[in-house]
Amino acid sequence: MPAATHIADEELQLHPFFADLAPELLASAKAGCRVVALAPGAPLFAMGDRAERFWLVRRGRIKLFRIAPNGAEKVVEVVGPGQTFAEAVMFMTVRDYPVSAEALTDSEVLGFDAERFLTLLHGSPDTCLRLLGALSMRLRRRMDEIEALSVQNATLRVVTWLLQNLPREGAAVVHLEVPKKVLASQLSLQPETLSRVLHSLGEQQVIEVDGAALRVLDPARLRALTLG
Amino acid sequence: MPAATHIADEELQLHPFFADLAPELLASAKAGCRVVALAPGAPLFAMGDRAERFWLVRRGRIKLFRIAPNGAEKVVEVVGPGQTFAEAVMFMTVRDYPVSAEALTDSEVLGFDAERFLTLLHGSPDTCLRLLGALSMRLRRRMDEIEALSVQNATLRVVTWLLQNLPREGAAVVHLEVPKKVLASQLSLQPETLSRVLHSLGEQQVIEVDGAALRVLDPARLRALTLG
DNA sequence: CGGGGAGTTGAACGCAATCAAATTTAGTGG
DNA sequence: CCACTAAATTTGATTGCGTTCAACTCCCCG
Numbered sequence: 061m062p063a064a065t066h067i068a069d070e071e072l073q074l075h076p077f078f079a080d081l082a083p084e085l086l087a088s089a090k091a092g093c094r095v096v097a098l099a100p101g102a103p104l105f106a107m108g109d110r111a112e113r114f115w116l117v118r119r120g121r122i123k124l125f126r127i128a129p130n131g132a133e134k135v136v137e138v139v140g141p142g143q144t145f146a147e148a149v150m151f152m153t154v155r156d157y158p159v160s161a162e163a164l165t166d167s168e169v170l171g172f173d174a175e176r177f178l179t180l181l182h183g184s185p186d187t188c189l190r191l192l193g194a195l196s197m198r199l200r201r202r203m204d205e206i207e208a209l210s211v212q213n214a215t216l217r218v219v220t221w222l223l224q225n226l227p228r229e230g231a232a233v234v235h236l237e238v239p240k241k242v243l244a245s246q247l248s249l250q251p252e253t254l255s256r257v258l259h260s261l262g263e264q265q266v267i268e269v270d271g272a273a274l275r276v277l278d279p280a281r282l283r284a285l286t287l288g
Numbered sequence: 289m290p291a292a293t294h295i296a297d298e299e300l301q302l303h304p305f306f307a308d309l310a311p312e313l314l315a316s317a318k319a320g321c322r323v324v325a326l327a328p329g330a331p332l333f334a335m336g337d338r339a340e341r342f343w344l345v346r347r348g349r350i351k352l353f354r355i356a357p358n359g360a361e362k363v364v365e366v367v368g369p370g371q372t373f374a375e376a377v378m379f380m381t382v383r384d385y386p387v388s389a390e391a392l393t394d395s396e397v398l399g400f401d402a403e404r405f406l407t408l409l410h411g412s413p414d415t416c417l418r419l420l421g422a423l424s425m426r427l428r429r430r431m432d433e434i435e436a437l438s439v440q441n442a443t444l445r446v447v448t449w450l451l452q453n454l455p456r457e458g459a460a461v462v463h464l465e466v467p468k469k470v471l472a473s474q475l476s477l478q479p480e481t482l483s484r485v486l487h488s489l490g491e492q493q494v495i496e497v498d499g500a501a502l503r504v505l506d507p508a509r510l511r512a513l514t515l516g
Numbered sequence: 517c518g519g520g521g522a523g524t525t526g527a528a529c530g531c532a533a534t535c536a537a538a539t540t541t542a543g544t545g546g
Numbered sequence: 547c548c549a550c551t552a553a554a555t556t557t558g559a560t561t562g563c564g565t566t567c568a569a570c571t572c573c574c575c576g
Binding site for chain 1 (some may be wrong): 553554555556557
Binding site (some may be wrong): 520528529531533536539540541 | 549551553556562563564566568571572
């Protein structure tokens with residue numbers, strides 16, 4: 061699919077970071093924007109690269125990950141349409157990407173010039189506050205993850221993830237948007253361990269596993285498991 | 289020691305968040321400020337409490353931690369003089385503290401009214417940008433920690449911590465500022481495990497343990513361990 | 517002296533990682 | 547539509563690291 065290089069104001073304004081911008085500031089942001097199309101598996105940037113842009117996903121899914129010195133890969137996050145990533149590098153003195161990014165699926169992302177965006181932030185305290193809100197929420201999620209890694213075992217991490225990804229209403233089914241091994245890495249588990257945990261939860265009649273569809277049979281019991 | 293209730297402009301301006309503020313804004317921040325003295329072990333707030341203030345340490349050390357449902361305690365961070373904490377709650381819609389805080393030593397902290405500070409941020413984009421920088425750096429550190437928990441074993445976590453806390457120049461000695469069990473919790477280890485790791489590094493002639501003083505005998509070899 | 521917390525040491529256990537192999541699924545070209 | 551290959555996932559067997567439980571030592575402060 062060819063990249064649509066034109067970017068409508070309306071498309072950007074759907075995102076909080078651009079919603080408050082005065083017309084001339086929005087135009088400036090657009091002027092420094094670049095559209096990038098990515099095939100599945102294609103890299104966008106690598107950890108340590110000089111970070112001159114932050115990104116907004118237009119289509120597809122992008123995997124953010126780190127490679128440890130020993131070669132182990134840890135998936136930090138998977139971002140989808142409408143989500144931004146790597147905004148934080150704009151504000152750091154060492155402006156290097158702290159993660160690598162590559163497409164999981166056929167994707168299209170918008171890259172915004174960090175320097176330019178930083179300049180226009182001076183004229184938009186509202187956008188600054190939205191950014192502060194976004195980073196604060198992310199910080200909290202990271203802290204949740206650190207706690208999970210520190211005190212929860214494999215089953216508990218999977219259960220917590222299920223509960224967090226359960227639709228607020230409607231059928232209690234979680235559809236995996238990524239391969240199981242990617243989910244395993246996000247939860248800091250080996251694929252084998254995730255498989256065993258899901259199997260075990262299935263045996264206990266708590267969930268029902270059908271490929272990428274995880275049906276939660278008993279949400280209450282699932283919640284009870286987290287209060288151990 | 290009684291709390292000094294007067295707060296000099298100069299004291300605040302040492303901190304980046306206040307350095308850029310126009311005089312009237314600084315005065316406003318001060319007006320909403322409260323001084324709190326804490327004895328060792330005294331709680332400042334608990335996770336889940338309504339967060340109406342963010343804090344600056346004037347003296348002493350404050351432990352930020354979480355208690356998991358199963359009762360396990362995880363120390364997230366220890367903050368010292370000149371450092372702020374819990375700023376992020378200002379920008380979140382659910383304004384509850386995501387951690388608990390208590391004094392490790394005899395301490396004194398300044399608590400700033402979040403609502404008031406949020407208002408004055410509208411008039412100071414520079415301060416907004418400093419906050420964004422601070423949160424971004426913190427976000428990166430959290431990501432480092434997540435990677436460490438995911439891919440490093442106990443020894444590697446201790447070694448990495450040692451390297452990060454080694455003075456840039458001078459004697460290669462790390463003085464523990466907190467009890468070993470607090471450090472263990474920060475590294476998500478049991479106290480017994482930390483003890484064994486330090487003992488083992490001592491046996492290998494990489495470090496020398498003398499109470500709270502950890503002398504690094506061979507920084508190069510320490511660094512080599514991280515490249516495993 | 518004596519109590520108590522912090523830290524260390526020892527022994528045994530258990531969870532998840534690792535290694536290995538089978539099996540299912542997905543993707544490709546005929 | 548099917549055959550074929552590669553990748554994803556599952557299952558089984560084994561190992562090892564860090565936890566857990568328990569006892570002991572060392573200080574510091576009363």
